[in-house]
Amino acid sequence: NFMLTQPHSVSGSPGETVTISCTGSSGNYVQWYHQRPGSAPTTVIYEDNQRPSGVPDRFSGSIDSSSNSVSLIISGLKTEDEGDYYCQSSDSSNHFVFGTGTKVTVL
């Protein structure tokens, strides 16, 4: 099984841009989930760079094939963006893996 590694934490001031990396991708699609304390996760990005309906375009996903990593970019940071973010991918046998998680703090 593969592993997905994320930075433990990132922070930024309101209005700034933060980037969360996710290293170790299997080459399959990557999703990103946001989890606020005490709540279930919600999807902010699927299939590497697609946004579900209702997710603002401040959220975007990027891929760096050369380094086998993907990133979640949050621009125009807002206090409501605080929480934990997890990347997630799968292998060819429909086995899923979540990343180690990144805590986003808005200063």
Add this chain to the structure above:
Amino acid sequence: EVQLVQSGAEVKKPGESLKISCKGSGYNFMSYWIGWVRQMPGRGLEWIGIIYADDSDTRYSPSFEGQVTISVDKFISTAYLQWSSLKASDTAMYYCARHGGSYFSYWGQGTMVTVSA
């Protein structure tokens, strides 16, 4: 409206058995996979396994294979996660989530399982 409603919190003793549930509504339950995810206190998300509601095709994470059983009753649109002998280390929040196409698009509210002597 798509909803996944999970059964309530459980407090059990080590060695006891447990089966928690996840009932889907607002969509064709049989056409989707339902996954289970563990979140231990203060820790990250861990994928446990996934089941296809129509034919019960099931996949497990190697970390959970043999430790839990995932099942489904498609006639009542409900998926289950069960343990035959709980351990203190099973204490966690457990989420079910619908997998549609490429991602977990809808999540249950979570079931807290506490295992303590």
